[in-house]
Amino acid sequence: MPGWYIAFLLLATFGGSMAIVVPMAYTLALRVDQLAPGNEQVLGYILGISATLSLLYGPVLGTLSDRTRSRLGRRKPYMLGGCALGLLALMIMTFAPDVPILGLGWVLTSLGWGTAAAALGNVLADRLAGHQRGKVAGLSGFIGQAAPVGGVVLAGVFSTDQVLVFLVPGAVAALLWLPFLLFDHEEDTRALPAPERLTIGRLLGTYVFSPRAYPDFAWNWLGNLMFFFALSLSTTFTTFFYAQRLGIELKDVSQMVTLTAGIGLVTATVGALGSGYLSDRIGRRRPFVLGAAALFAVGSLLSAFAHSLPGLLAGFIPMTLSIAVFAAANQATVLDILPERETQAGRFTAIANLAQRIAAATAPLVAPLLVTLGATANAKNYTLLYLVSALLGLTGGFLIFFKVRAR
Secondary structure (H helix, E strand, O other): HHHHHHHHHHHHHHHHHHHHHHHHHHHHHHHHHHOOOOOOOHHHHHHHHHHHHHHHHHHHHHHHHHOOOOOOOOOOOHHHHHHHHHHHHHHHOOOOHHHHHHHHHHHHHHHHHHHHHHHHHHHHHHOHHHHHHHHHHHHHHHHHHHHHHHHHHHHHHHOOOHHHHHHHHHHHHHHHEEEEEEEEOOOOOOOOOOOOOOOOHHHHHHOOOOOOOOHHHHHHHHHHHHHHHHHHHHHHOOOHHHHHHOOOOOOHHHHHHHHHHHHHHHHHHHHHHHHHHHHHHOOOOOOOHHHHHHHHHHHHHHHHHOOOHHHHHHHHHHHHHHHHHHHHHHHHHHHHHHHHHHHHHHHHHHHHHHHHHHHHHHHHHHHHHHHOOOOOOOOHHHHHHHHHHHHHHHHHHHHHHHHHHOO
């Protein structure tokens, strides 16, 4: 890929990440607090239900994308439709009168921006050369950390305006997609051979693959599931966690989020860019994955017992660094071992993403149970939540390092 193409692709990645992560990390919690004050578990249920539904449409959309025959190609129709739906759904969340409508808005938001992001990921599988995978994965990992930072800071500027706090980050995200959508000229696929008729059996088959035929892909998938389950557990109640441990009101957490966002930007830069570049240079991915998992466990342990700003930062820094390293190194690993790249890249990319989606679907449903075990009237049990996260994250790294027979 030429440099300008990668730059436009990364801009779109930034926009998509900002549009979907900012509500998840900040603005959705504000709306839950407005519509259901004192019931923070509602946030976990909304996130969990949406992520569960994404399990159903992810592989199907990947398969449909592989089979699409259009003047715009296989991927761009899903980018355009996803961005449009994502913007519309932000309006629904902004003006939701109750929790069910807010939940519907989040389901549609995640469907829209998630579809666009998945199509962009398929472009990487289709066109990215092997020697570029680590670097581009590193840049993507950095963006995955930087986009929420920029989005939360932007949302914080409009925190007193219920409408702008939702819509401004979404509008900026859409603008960042424009260069790629305008200048990416995917080949017309109407002349390609027509795919086999999509039966119910073939559709159901898109969700599964043979671990025996693709063992590296299977072990990597399981390791991803463990790590991202740990990550989702630790981030479900971030806003409420900070408020409880610092003894401040929920509305004042934006200052803490802004501080950690700035620090996270630095750690993401070092972790994602450094690991992506070095993994390409030395030709190894798995040592970075294992190191990231170990660092995540350290950060989770420190967070579990933190009750002050310095303590929270001591846990936050290694966690954000580890997430950036893991995202970059493991994304490159997945691209290296992706099965059936020429004909089913969309399907197998979606299956790879299922690990993260399953984690995102189930962890927010488990997290409310963990924080209530041993909880008191005034304090949820976040210590247990972070201890479990440490164990699961480390397990995921060990699986990938010792079981995947790739570099």
